[in-house]
Amino acid sequence: MEEEMNKPLILVTNDDGVNAKGIAALVEIVKPFGEIVVVAPLHGNSGMSHAITVKVPIRYKKIKEVDNVTVYGCSGTPVDSVKLAMSEILKRKPDLIVSGINHGSNASVSIIYSGTMAAVIEGCIYGIPSVGFSLLDYSNDAEFSPIIDHGKKIVENVLKNGLSYGTCLNVNFPAIPKHEIKGFKVCRQAKGMWKEEFDKRLDPRNGEYFWLVGYFENTENGATDTDEWALSNNYVSIVPVEIDFTDYNKIDELKKWNYEI
Amino acid sequence: MEEEMNKPLILVTNDDGVNAKGIAALVEIVKPFGEIVVVAPLHGNSGMSHAITVKVPIRYKKIKEVDNVTVYGCSGTPVDSVKLAMSEILKRKPDLIVSGINHGSNASVSIIYSGTMAAVIEGCIYGIPSVGFSLLDYSNDAEFSPIIDHGKKIVENVLKNGLSYGTCLNVNFPAIPKHEIKGFKVCRQAKGMWKEEFDKRLDPRNGEYFWLVGYFENTENGATDTDEWALSNNYVSIVPVEIDFTDYNKIDELKKWNYEI
Numbered sequence: 289m290e291e292e293m294n295k296p297l298i299l300v301t302n303d304d305g306v307n308a309k310g311i312a313a314l315v316e317i318v319k320p321f322g323e324i325v326v327v328a329p330l331h332g333n334s335g336m337s338h339a340i341t342v343k344v345p346i347r348y349k350k351i352k353e354v355d356n357v358t359v360y361g362c363s364g365t366p367v368d369s370v371k372l373a374m375s376e377i378l379k380r381k382p383d384l385i386v387s388g389i390n391h392g393s394n395a396s397v398s399i400i401y402s403g404t405m406a407a408v409i410e411g412c413i414y415g416i417p418s419v420g421f422s423l424l425d426y427s428n429d430a431e432f433s434p435i436i437d438h439g440k441k442i443v444e445n446v447l448k449n450g451l452s453y454g455t456c457l458n459v460n461f462p463a464i465p466k467h468e469i470k471g472f473k474v475c476r477q478a479k480g481m482w483k484e485e486f487d488k489r490l491d492p493r494n495g496e497y498f499w500l501v502g503y504f505e506n507t508e509n510g511a512t513d514t515d516e517w518a519l520s521n522n523y524v525s526i527v528p529v530e531i532d533f534t535d536y537n538k539i540d541e542l543k544k545w546n547y548e549i
Numbered sequence: 550m551e552e553e554m555n556k557p558l559i560l561v562t563n564d565d566g567v568n569a570k571g572i573a574a575l576v577e578i579v580k581p582f583g584e585i586v587v588v589a590p591l592h593g594n595s596g597m598s599h600a601i602t603v604k605v606p607i608r609y610k611k612i613k614e615v616d617n618v619t620v621y622g623c624s625g626t627p628v629d630s631v632k633l634a635m636s637e638i639l640k641r642k643p644d645l646i647v648s649g650i651n652h653g654s655n656a657s658v659s660i661i662y663s664g665t666m667a668a669v670i671e672g673c674i675y676g677i678p679s680v681g682f683s684l685l686d687y688s689n690d691a692e693f694s695p696i697i698d699h700g701k702k703i704v705e706n707v708l709k710n711g712l713s714y715g716t717c718l719n720v721n722f723p724a725i726p727k728h729e730i731k732g733f734k735v736c737r738q739a740k741g742m743w744k745e746e747f748d749k750r751l752d753p754r755n756g757e758y759f760w761l762v763g764y765f766e767n768t769e770n771g772a773t774d775t776d777e778w779a780l781s782n783n784y785v786s787i788v789p790v791e792i793d794f795t796d797y798n799k800i801d802e803l804k805k806w807n808y809e810i
Contacts, residue, residue: 336598336600347757347758347759367598371747397674400670400674401628476800488637497608528795528796528800533661533790536737539735539736549698
């Protein structure tokens with residue numbers, strides 16, 4: 289019992305839903321390091337970003353308890369799941385929050401739309417070391433086995449070195465065989481954007497409706513210190529992310545504006 | 550006609566919905582500066598953050614055209630509204646995107662949950678000068694008249710000086726009479742967090758459900774350079790916000806970790 293109490297408590301969540309293949313892979317990564325509790329959305333929440341549920345109440349239920357891992361499903365978003373875990377489900381403050389493994393990239397500006405990374409940022413606001421993992425393969429049956437050991441190395445580092453308040457990690461894995469992964473790169477978020485196109489259709493009553501479609505455009509000019517560069521060159525990318533969005537470099541410039549009314 | 554073409558095109562959006570009192574106040578602020586098109590959610594989207602709608606299609610409709618202001622309602626989120634405006638509704642790229650005036654504060658970490666500021670960040674990703682406005686009054690009938698002139702001063706500055714790529718503005722107004730507003734403060738995002746509590750209830754079938762409730766806690770120790778300080782001292786707060794979330798100060802430290810597998 290005492291030994292159990294000393295093991296790190298690790299909260300696992302995601303945005304693809306509690307039954308996604310990626311969250312099972314993430315449990316496999318963290319299981320050797322501590323006591324594992326999973327609290328994740330019951331259904332897919334891709335693109336939900338940092339949304340919280342305020343118009344309807346939320347619920348959660350225990351889904352299973354297998355091999356010392358307890359799994360809860362939450363009716364809300366990834367951020368709801370973290371808040372509910374922190375306030376209602378976990379018996380003590382977790383030592384680590386991990387989110388993912390996302391089915392698809394969260395590199396560059398995709399972090400802004402990502403439910404996976406929103407859960408991580410929420411953990412960081414709570415002052416808990418938090419890490420998001422994503423694999424560059426959007427398919428439901430993506431192959432996570434090549435990156436298990438790389439994921440463990442990150443978790444080992446975070447538990448050993450900690451993360452200071454206000455900083456969390458955005459880790460992305462290339463979708464390639466393990467022997468082709470060249471290693472890790474600590475890097476910055478690449479400049480880029482999602483170029484949107486809308487697929488316009490007509491419903492049976494002739495009403496127009498639109499499906500959001502789009503593609504990512506990297507707007508860097510050959511810089512080699514970005515997550516997009518690392519990933520396309522077969523490295524695991526690690527971007528330290530901060531929850532203070534202030535653009536400190538602009539403060540002096542803005543102070544020079546004319547504010548006289 | 551030519552004169553019309555030379556006027557700045559200003560896109561107005563919000564997260565409280567196209568019929569909110571705050572967006573009417575924002576239209577009043579920007580109207581002297583250009584050609585105004587409103588594209589905003591049909592219904593309230595508070596707390597939706599940077600969510601995009603991917604599971605269902607979205608629609609929009611023209612609601613009215615009054616006094617040269619065209620108003621469209623969108624079935625999706627604030628970010629959907631910006632994307633739809635950019636891709637389908639606006640005839641040309643806007644010169645400015647403004648969002649709000651939010652009914653309630655978006656200072657400190659509230660920016661992370663805010664649909665109002667998500668629309669601004671989205672505009673910034675598109676490379677358009679973008680500004681979010683919020684009043685520290687959550688009520689539907691909040692009084693916006695005291696801050697109209699202060700809002701105009703910000704818009705005048707942004708149109709005159711521009712905003713460089715990757716930077717947008719988070720402007721918050723104290724909810725006080727105009728003569729009590731001391732002026733403007735350019736500041737940083739205060740450290741803080743929403744302390745959550747869940748209101749646990751039982752449905753008629755004895756099932757537990759939870760309403761998210763919470764209160765903001767400022768965790769600064771008396772610092773005077775934050776948005777929270779400015780607002781509680783009767784200043785309008787202006788925080789420059791960046792869309793690059795990289796914590797550059799941590800890159801060297803993370804490079805020293807042991808990555809050997």
